[in-house]
Amino acid sequence: MTPCWYRGAHQPTGQRRREEDGSILCTCRHCRKEIRSNEGKTWRLAEGLDLDALAASCMSSHFSVVDVFDGMVLARYPLPEGADEEAIAALRDTIAERHDIVPGGDLEVRLVSHEAILDKRH
Structure with a gap:
């Protein structure tokens, strides 16, 4: 199990890209899923409800x-x-x-x- 699975705390890695709405997208270093942040501190799964x-x-x-x-x-x-x-x-x-x-x-x-x-x- 990855740390983000049981804590819900995703950690960004790799290249970050900014969306039109101002949010930031990148990949979680643990689960390798796409994650999103609005302010660069709190990261959530990109396909989830924002x-x-x-x-x-x-x-x-x-x-x-x-x-x-x-x-x-x-x-x-x-x-x-x-x-x-x-x-x-x-x-x-x-x-x-x-x-x-x-x-x-x-x-x-x-x-x-x-x-x-x-x-x-x-």
């Missing part, structure tokens, strides 16, 4: 609390319309505190911005 891409397909800006290890969205928090950067940072801090999120842990707070989505579509 939760980040699914969340990005919504049309409202929000924060998602994501369990990186299990690949699950645990909660979503909508951004108030017209929120400035200070309000967005305060909301991110509140969410991180509510879910006991620590840097480098299994949980992350991710901002999904509808402006970025609209820019990609046009």
Whole structure:
């Protein structure tokens, strides 16, 4: 059994290539399957369901609390319309505190911005 089979932690190897949507594709050094990452830290099987891409397909800006290890969205928090950067940072801090999120842990707070989505579509 490969380490990625029982831990779900794929490790990239070989040449990386960037897709049109900004994701990175390469091969897992253990199982030799194609894997994908959006930010270059967390790698999932390329043919699997990409939760980040699914969340990005919504049309409202929000924060998602994501369990990186299990690949699950645990909660979503909508951004108030017209929120400035200070309000967005305060909301991110509140969410991180509510879910006991620590840097480098299994949980992350991710901002999904509808402006970025609209820019990609046009």
